[in-house]
Amino acid sequence: MAQNCDFILELLQENGMVTEEQISEGWKKVAETDGRLNIIQALQELKYVDEFELLSMLAQQYGLETLDLATYKIPREVIDSVPRDIVVQYHIIPVMKHDDVLTIAIGDPTDMTTLDSVRYVLKCDVDAVVAPQSQIQTMIDRYYSELEKGVDAVLNEVQEDMKDDVIDTGEEGVNSDESGEGEAPIIRLVTAIIVEAYKLHASDIHLEPLEKRYRIRYRIDGVLREVDAPPKYLQANVTSRLKIMSRLDISEKRLPQDGRIQMRVSGCDIDLRVSTIPTTHGESIVMRILEKASIQLEIPQLGFYADDQQKINKIINMPDGVFLVTGPTGSGKTTSLYAFLNTINQPNRKIITVEDPVEYQLAGINQVQVNVLAGMTFANALRAMLRQAPNIIMVGEIRDAETAVIAINAALTGHLVFSTLHTNDAPSAVTRMIDMGVKPFLVSSAVRAIMAQRLLRRICKNCAEPTKASTEEIRLLHLDEKFLNTATLKRGRGCSVCSGSGYKGRVGIYEIFQVGEDIQHLIYQKSSADLIRDAARKAGMITLREDGLRKAAAGITSLAEVIDATMADAQ
Numbered sequence: 001m002a003q004n005c006d007f008i009l010e011l012l013q014e015n016g017m018v019t020e021e022q023i024s025e026g027w028k029k030v031a032e033t034d035g036r037l038n039i040i041q042a043l044q045e046l047k048y049v050d051e052f053e054l055l056s057m058l059a060q061q062y063g064l065e066t067l068d069l070a071t072y073k074i075p076r077e078v079i080d081s082v083p084r085d086i087v088v089q090y091h092i093i094p095v096m097k098h099d100d101v102l103t104i105a106i107g108d109p110t111d112m113t114t115l116d117s118v119r120y121v122l123k124c125d126v127d128a129v130v131a132p133q134s135q136i137q138t139m140i141d142r143y144y145s146e147l148e149k150g151v152d153a154v155l156n157e158v159q160e161d162m163k164d165d166v167i168d169t170g171e172e173g174v175n176s177d178e179s180g181e182g183e184a185p186i187i188r189l190v191t192a193i194i195v196e197a198y199k200l201h202a203s204d205i206h207l208e209p210l211e212k213r214y215r216i217r218y219r220i221d222g223v224l225r226e227v228d229a230p231p232k233y234l235q236a237n238v239t240s241r242l243k244i245m246s247r248l249d250i251s252e253k254r255l256p257q258d259g260r261i262q263m264r265v266s267g268c269d270i271d272l273r274v275s276t277i278p279t280t281h282g283e284s285i286v287m288r289i290l291e292k293a294s295i296q297l298e299i300p301q302l303g304f305y306a307d308d309q310q311k312i313n314k315i316i317n318m319p320d321g322v323f324l325v326t327g328p329t330g331s332g333k334t335t336s337l338y339a340f341l342n343t344i345n346q347p348n349r350k351i352i353t354v355e356d357p358v359e360y361q362l363a364g365i366n367q368v369q370v371n372v373l374a375g376m377t378f379a380n381a382l383r384a385m386l387r388q389a390p391n392i393i394m395v396g397e398i399r400d401a402e403t404a405v406i407a408i409n410a411a412l413t414g415h416l417v418f419s420t421l422h423t424n425d426a427p428s429a430v431t432r433m434i435d436m437g438v439k440p441f442l443v444s445s446a447v448r449a450i451m452a453q454r455l456l457r458r459i460c461k462n463c464a465e466p467t468k469a470s471t472e473e474i475r476l477l478h479l480d481e482k483f484l485n486t487a488t489l490k491r492g493r494g495c496s497v498c499s500g501s502g503y504k505g506r507v508g509i510y511e512i513f514q515v516g517e518d519i520q521h522l523i524y525q526k527s528s529a530d531l532i533r534d535a536a537r538k539a540g541m542i543t544l545r546e547d548g549l550r551k552a553a554a555g556i557t558s559l560a561e562v563i564d565a566t567m568a569d570a571q
Contacts, residue, residue: 069135107133209282321448354381355396395419401437426513444523457503463495487553
């Protein structure tokens with residue numbers, strides 16, 4: 001219900017089901033969980049809102065009935081009428097069928113899109129009743145247990161099912177079953193791979209064809225972890241299934257392709273951004289998992305300390321200027337920009353973004369997709385956007401001088417412009433823009449602030465224990481006695497919650513560079529990045545490493561993570 005939280009919260013208040021104090025506590029809970037819970041889930045976890053009472057209220061609002069599935073027995077023929085992948089994708093459970101009308105239980109009565117999608121996919125009349133998400137999941141586990149098995153279990157079944165249908169050529173699998181019946185095991189396998197990655201909180205799934213094996217890796221908290229994979233002879237089958245799900249051309253194997261998959265897993269809507277590229281031993285596929293609920297972030301949930309949060313609030317409420325976010329791929333730049341836009345998205349402001357690709361759809365914001373083949377480049381889109389009279393513009397990335405100059409001119413004519421740039425630290429973004437060909441006086445006049453960021457792994461709260469800095473960490477980070485005596489350093493021992501890694505989740509570290517008059521003068525003189533950096537530090541800028549050390553001293557992350565993320569940080 002993440003996309004309808006404001007509406008639901010309003011209904012709860014109108015019906016006297018929550019107080020302002022309880023809502024405040026709910027938002028604190030949301031911040032503590034780094035956005036993994038939305039406000040409604042937080043209120044439920046705090047026991048301020050009963051799930052069944054909430055559903056009853058919403059069901060009444062939408063003219064639906066509620067159903068307690070705890071003691072409900074679903075006929076086998078009803079279960080068999082809906083395929084397993086549909087049940088898991090939309091997180092529904094069929095409960096009744098009468099006169100060719102199928103009744104399904106849904107957990108979110110505000111989500112009419114799911115009902116329409118199920119009608120379209122099943123090609124029949126579908127009615128809905130409302131049941132708690134937890135009960136629906138229990139029913140899925142009970143009646144569709146195959147989909148809740150791990151990849152290992154599903155893989156064993158798939159190999160058994162397909163042993164007569166797949167000819168092992170030594171390189172690529174060939175399905176000899178032309179009837180299409182052999183597709184069902186592969187559908188189960190591919191679904192299990194995606195579901196397991198989601199449950200492990202992976203950000204990416206990498207399916208890589210090697211010479212003699214097929215490798216699958218999940219990127220979890222920024223680190224690639226290899227998992228059990230199908231045998232080489234199933235490679236072509238898995239690739240074809242994923243390309244069908246992504247609406248890609250399965251006959252094209254010589255060119256890269258990009259697509260999307262939309263799924264519903266455990267009651268949550270997720271998008272998978274799919275990229276294929278031909279390699280020596282077959283097509284390599286990478287899927288970026290984009291959970292829609294995870295982008296509904298506010299600034300406090302990004303991990304800023306109070307001083308940095310004050311700076312950010314001041315910057316994003318400026319009437320004009322350019323605000324750049326820098327960092328390598330996967331450092332959380334898009335998440336930060338979306339959080340800023342969520343914060344300042346008000347009815348009296350028109351916000352337009354141009355992105356490549358549009359990763360998340362934001363309510364109330366006009367988003368433009370770059371299409372180079374059609375002539376819709378960042379620069380062309382930006383020119384057109386200015387004719388739409390926006391207050392705030394977000395450019396997904398400044399890649400060339402043309403885009404940079406248009407963005408700067410937009411800022412100089414009264415627009416607030418957000419964008420990203422690939423540099424190691426914040427002050428280097430200035431010299432990068434000048435190197436692109438942007439005149440120094442334009443940069444000094446338009447750029448208001450630059451923020452560099454990285455993502456560090458969080459120490460697992462379940463197995464965290466006190467520790468001390470090693471001699472090597474003290475040397476590399478130049479730690480003094482004051483830091484060592486006051487810091488509460490921790491490490492993760494490793495447990496089942498964090499799969500033995502000692503880390504669970506990630507936290508951002510930030511370097512916020514504000515452009516004052518002294519720094520404007522240095523930029524105009526084309527001073528080096530080192531001189532600009534020194535001036536920024538004298539003006540109070542906290543570097544990435546210093547922010548990382550603050551968070552390590554608080555026991556949030558480890559010194560090893562700070563070293564890995566800030567090796568280039570000048571000390």
